[in-house]
Amino acid sequence: MIDFRKVQFLLSAHAIGQLPAPVYPDIAFAGRSNVGKSSLLNRLVDRSNLVKTSSKPGKTQSLNYFLVEESLYLVDLPGYGYAQVSQQTRQSWQGLITEYVTTRSTLACVVVIIDLRHELKQLDRELVDWLRYLDTPYLPVYTKADKLSRNQQMKNAAALDAGLTLTADDRIIFSSSTGQGLDSLRSRLSGFARSISVTPPGEGFIAPI
Numbered sequence: 001m002i003d004f005r006k007v008q009f010l011l012s013a014h015a016i017g018q019l020p021a022p023v024y025p026d027i028a029f030a031g032r033s034n035v036g037k038s039s040l041l042n043r044l045v046d047r048s049n050l051v052k053t054s055s056k057p058g059k060t061q062s063l064n065y066f067l068v069e070e071s072l073y074l075v076d077l078p079g080y081g082y083a084q085v086s087q088q089t090r091q092s093w094q095g096l097i098t099e100y101v102t103t104r105s106t107l108a109c110v111v112v113i114i115d116l117r118h119e120l121k122q123l124d125r126e127l128v129d130w131l132r133y134l135d136t137p138y139l140p141v142y143t144k145a146d147k148l149s150r151n152q153q154m155k156n157a158a159a160l161d162a163g164l165t166l167t168a169d170d171r172i173i174f175s176s177s178t179g180q181g182l183d184s185l186r187s188r189l190s191g192f193a194r195s196i197s198v199t200p201p202g203e204g205f206i207a208p209i
């Protein structure tokens with residue numbers, strides 16, 4: 001399994017042209033603004049503050065790349081569905097994410113992070129439908145589980161599963177606060193990372209003379 005703790009910040013991309021060379025698989029983290037994407041990333045890599053989090057929505061505004069163990073990129077995406085930013089800003093985020101997901105050939109998985117406390121939101125549904133349509137691998141993660149009793153967790157997860165037409169095996173119940181679901185998350189993401197082949201740096205095609 002990949003050691004997610006061997007991680008370093010690489011770069012922040014505000015345009016597709018700024019992405020790093022596709023020499024490792026990408027795992028991207030998507031979800032509504034303030035759902036806990038950056039917190040999940042910090043828990044995944046076992047750092048309290050590698051990725052900046054905030055109680056105010058709209059914190060992450062670019063594609064933030066982290067490199068794990070010279071083997072994998074983790075990509076923190078800006079959140080969607082936050083009404084307090086201007087229409088123009090929202091559309092430029094949306095445009096960047098759309099272009100990223102549709103063109104990044106080494107995208108191994110989009111982790112779709114959903115708040116376990118709430119009913120399924122239309123934007124979450126649309127994201128999952130869109131990823132299915134594109135045939136892009138994705139992993140739903142229901143987060144903030146620590147805010148609910150075990151009973152309520154099961155009840156809410158079943159409702160989200162039904163809304164997304166998933167079974168319990170297809171998703172993970174998670175908490176960044178307690179670490180619930182962390183082992184499953186790491187092992188599923190290791191599997192996704194192995195599922196696509198990329199050309200590692202230094203092993204590019206050499207033209208015959």
Ligand SMILES: Nc1nc2c(ncn2[C@@H]2O[C@H](COP(=O)(O)OP(=O)(O)OP(=O)(O)O)[C@@H](O)[C@H]2O)c(=O)[nH]1
Binds near residue numbers: 079146
């Ligand atoms: N109790 C609890 N709080 C959480 C959890 N995950 C995130 N939070 C809190 O939710 C708030 C938002 O977390 P972030 O990780 O910054 O959310 P984000 O999705 O990256 O937000 P944007 O970058 O603004 O889109 C913060 O106050 C976190 O402390 C969790 O699993 N449990």
Ligand SMILES: [Mg+2]
Binds near residue numbers: 037039052059
């Ligand atoms: Mg964030």
